[in-house]
Amino acid sequence: MDKYTYQEFNRTIYRQRLANGLLVQLLPMPGFHKTYAAFSANFGSIDNQFIPYHEKTAVRVPDGVAHFLEHKMFEKADHDAFDLFGELGADSNAYTSFTQTSYLFSTTSHLKDNLNVLLDFVQTPYFTEQTVQKEQGIIGQEIQMYDDDADWRLYLGLIGNLYPHDPMQIDIAGTVDSISQITPEILMQSYRTFYQPNNMNLFLVGNLDPVATMDWIVNNQNHKTFLPAEKPRRLFKLNDPTAHDVIPFRSLTMNITRPKVMVGLRGIKQFTDGRQRLRYKLTVDLLLDALFDDTSDNYLRLYNAEVLDDSFSYNFEMQRGFNFAYFSSNTNQMERFADEVVAILESADKQIDAARTRFTGIKNAELGRLIGLLDSPEAIANQYADKLFAGANLMDQIRLLKGITIDDLYQVAKEFITSQGISVYQVVPHHQ
Structure with missing residues (x-):
């Protein structure tokens, strides 16, 4: 043992x-x-x-x-x-x-x-x-x-x-x-x-x-x-690894009271090393926090303009063979929400520049969240993904996160954000 x-x-x-x-x-x-x-x-x-x-x-x-x-x-x-x-x-x-x-x-x-x-x-x-x-x-x-x-x-x-x-x-x-x-x-x-x-x-x-x-x-x-x-x-293999098969827009009508919209961003970078895959995920998580967390100018501006509300969420999913991010909110301004999210993503370098003074706080907040999970047996076990991250556990994640700098965000933004990988989906009320 x-x-x-x-x-x-x-x-x-x-x-x-x-x-x-x-x-x-x-x-x-x-x-x-x-x-x-x-x-x-x-x-x-x-x-x-x-x-x-x-x-x-x-x-x-x-x-x-x-x-x-x-x-x-x-x-x-x-x-x-x-x-x-x-x-x-x-x-x-x-x-x-x-x-x-x-x-x-x-x-x-x-x-x-x-x-x-x-x-x-x-x-x-x-x-x-x-x-x-x-x-x-x-x-x-x-x-x-x-x-x-x-x-x-x-x-x-x-x-x-x-x-x-x-x-x-x-x-x-x-x-x-x-x-x-x-x-x-x-x-x-x-x-x-x-x-x-x-x-x-x-x-x-x-x-x-x-x-x-x-x-x-x-x-x-x-x-x-x-x-x-x-x-x-x-025999799983992506139909188009370059993401040129992404459908830019679709909508669905349902019996709901408020419209819902989600913007997606499909990643195209592939990995053979599990630790590199995990470090990439942690860096993208920090990138999205810099661009969209509730301390950012972007969030506050869009919240005050009622483009998004407390239902707003974003997440990055890293799975075996594929990865993507999504940004979602209930909103009466579906088109503007999608346009604003896309504009923020496409100006990522500028957005990272603006977040430079906040980066230490963003990173410490994420470190605090992961360290807090160390008191949860469930979280420790469920954070573990043997094949995906080469056996890394929650404590390995914390060690890797500590080594990520703001300069890493620029590189990941270039690799992750592509125009062909962006898509929008709406769920619209019947009466609209």
Whole structure:
């Protein structure tokens, strides 16, 4: 078991890659009562084309398989994993993103038993025609519910503009039609391909003894038989890496009271090194803060002119194989909002110059936010992305952030902001 000490945070991470390929990381937090676990597969909604485990021919599975699989993993022949966690006093959950599926629990007691439940239910697939058909109805209702959510439709509509020919344009849950095509055989094929231990990682943080906890995990895994490891062969590839396929504008009419607008900016820079990818993300985050946070002249000017309001938000998403930023608000001045955001982005160098005196404060605010997350076991575990950022954890992020200067913002602005990568999506009330 390797040991990595972060003296400035008084924290030590224990790390071991087991014989079956599973990466395990443990972060004890003395004085905490809660323990939080995240068991993640490097498998998400965009992984719908791949060469299945031990086969030679590529397949295209229905949209929504990763999310469907997440739902089905909890249900077994004679029990539901949620019930087992409940009996042990733990809260459990799971989520699927574009590129990852994670199974979670938090507990203040019975850590060993809860850990065994987590490992066992995720590593014991059970799919039948009957249970799959039942889940199709449940997830179909979930999809229809989100179809009525204007904020979700705004977000998904913008991604459809930014990636019109890529799987990101499809809801992570799929469509009612696509999930109707999912079968137990498709679920098992996807499970065997992506739920191999060498494509997964387990992160525990909080009240734990690292030696005893690692022994429990090793013992659990040693009592199981796994197929020989085989690296998943994904076939995901961007339709147009230069972003010239971006749709500049679309709108949707819904039964809402106020218009909603979102401006998107698709990045085109690709990375082979995970730490470089993480540093790029942290730098873009600082760039967007310099341009748009609520201490900026841009925000105050647009707020006073009622171009945006307290619903205004922005974010940068870095995923495996793609990245983008978005800027959103409810506003009665949709066109002006979009024009102003685009103008600010296109004059980024000037905007960075104007923010020079604020940069230290902006950076310290972000450092303070990340340092504050060190008191949250959930945040520490959920900030971790093994393959994406080459194993970097929250403490690594803080170290990298400290080294970023304002001059780095100019370089990132040149790489990230391109005219062909900009798009606008509106959700408009029926009466407008």
